[in-house]
Amino acid sequence: MAICAMICTTPSLSISSPTQTYLGFHQRRVFFYTTGRRISRVGEKTSFKVSCSAESNTLVIGLAADSGCGKSTFMRRLTSVFGGAAEPPRGGNPDSNTLISDTTTVICLDDYHSLDRNGRKEKGVTALDPRANNFDLMYEQVKAIKEGQAVEKPIYNHVTGLLDPPELIKPPKILVIEGLHPMFDPRVRELLDFSIYLDISNEVKFAWKIQRDMAERGHSLESIKASIEARKPDFEAYIDPQKGYADAVIEVLPTQLIPGDNEGKILRVRLIMKEGVKYFSPVYLFDEGSTISWIPCGRKLTCSYPGINFSYGPNTYYSNEVSVLEMDGQFDRLDELIYVESHLSNLSTKFYGEVTQQLLKHADFPGSNNGTGLFQTIVGLKIRDLYEQVIAEKAAARVEAAKA
Ligand SMILES: Nc1ncnc2c1ncn2[C@@H]1O[C@H](COP(=O)(O)OP(=O)(O)OP(=O)(O)O)[C@@H](O)[C@H]1O
Numbered sequence: 001m002a003i004c005a006m007i008c009t010t011p012s013l014s015i016s017s018p019t020q021t022y023l024g025f026h027q028r029r030v031f032f033y034t035t036g037r038r039i040s041r042v043g044e045k046t047s048f049k050v051s052c053s054a055e056s057n058t059l060v061i062g063l064a065a066d067s068g069c070g071k072s073t074f075m076r077r078l079t080s081v082f083g084g085a086a087e088p089p090r091g092g093n094p095d096s097n098t099l100i101s102d103t104t105t106v107i108c109l110d111d112y113h114s115l116d117r118n119g120r121k122e123k124g125v126t127a128l129d130p131r132a133n134n135f136d137l138m139y140e141q142v143k144a145i146k147e148g149q150a151v152e153k154p155i156y157n158h159v160t161g162l163l164d165p166p167e168l169i170k171p172p173k174i175l176v177i178e179g180l181h182p183m184f185d186p187r188v189r190e191l192l193d194f195s196i197y198l199d200i201s202n203e204v205k206f207a208w209k210i211q212r213d214m215a216e217r218g219h220s221l222e223s224i225k226a227s228i229e230a231r232k233p234d235f236e237a238y239i240d241p242q243k244g245y246a247d248a249v250i251e252v253l254p255t256q257l258i259p260g261d262n263e264g265k266i267l268r269v270r271l272i273m274k275e276g277v278k279y280f281s282p283v284y285l286f287d288e289g290s291t292i293s294w295i296p297c298g299r300k301l302t303c304s305y306p307g308i309n310f311s312y313g314p315n316t317y318y319s320n321e322v323s324v325l326e327m328d329g330q331f332d333r334l335d336e337l338i339y340v341e342s343h344l345s346n347l348s349t350k351f352y353g354e355v356t357q358q359l360l361k362h363a364d365f366p367g368s369n370n371g372t373g374l375f376q377t378i379v380g381l382k383i384r385d386l387y388e389q390v391i392a393e394k395a396a397a398r399v400e401a402a403k404a
């Protein structure tokens, strides 16, 4: 770092070279060595490409879920926690899948489809199949962004089903990679600072699909059923197993408060939080580590049928120790959520009532009155906290390095 601070205005230096290169420093000049021999000096004509870039402060978050499972809604909640609105790149492809705000850039991993709609049809593979995706490019580009370099990322056009010319993605403070496979490739997984899986049970997925694809997109009930069935084997083989790697899973199930309910309107939502993740301390209800069941309905929380049930406790998930917070039911009055919020700890809020304020602000988003909205908001706050801890630690390390 000391070297870079002297030769660059920004604190890090990136070098690309066709051979293994070693960086040396002597009398305020930077030299490159190959197997110990000095071969060139910065400023001299050289085949090495040297560029200064901002120190790698890009935090990378992975958000995995099947299509139509609430990724966009979650992203809107996350961006709002950082205080901004996300928009597609200005002046770019109107069908871009990217969303940029002051703090976050969200890229959709559909952009790494290597086969377009026709290509998949010809080869008889779905978009969930690894053979339809370019994981090498995904890895190289996410790594480059994390290291502070801009990349030309391809665009998969959902309107035409074709691969469009690429768009420039500059390194943001927080990069979110959302889509089908953020935790599939071990190399990409290794780049993630935090990972989330939205686990929507088949019953609920079906209810949401019907609501959206029938009401908004004019699909028939039969075609929705057929598309879910057709995706199932690949979903189970390639998408679902990723939840074993996630730091937080939001699991959405039918309610247990109404026996045999299959409407998918009242939901039982579980926030599964891995223990021992750096910069992430799981949220708890009443008393950390104990097992709690709580019906908050009564004087301070209005509940109509079938009521609300919270539970919390330690558990094991894919051989990992986790804490699980569960909410079954829905709120009648969102402003009364403050009562529930005041019984939760480790929320990483900046002021009393921030969770309630966030949900009230976006009361019109799907799921604001149930555990999906509540837990998405909480995970958003935890990501902000994680980011702030990383930044604070890097700043402290820089101060220490400058002292040395
Ligand atoms: N928490 C929720 N409660 C009820 N319905 C929801 C919830 N989240 C999402 N939905 C339903 O699912 C639909 C898809 O949500 P969203 O667009 O956020 O998902 P997505 O994963 O980004 O979808 P896609 O990948 O297909 O773009 C919404 O239009 C809504 O009908």
Ligand SMILES: O=C(CO)[C@H](O)[C@H](O)COP(=O)(O)O
Binding pocket: 066, 067, 110, 117, 127, 128, 157, 158, 159, 161, 180
């Ligand atoms: O699973 C998906 C992720 O969103 C899509 O089905 C996939 O990207 C293919 O898109 P399209 O159906 O528009 O060709």
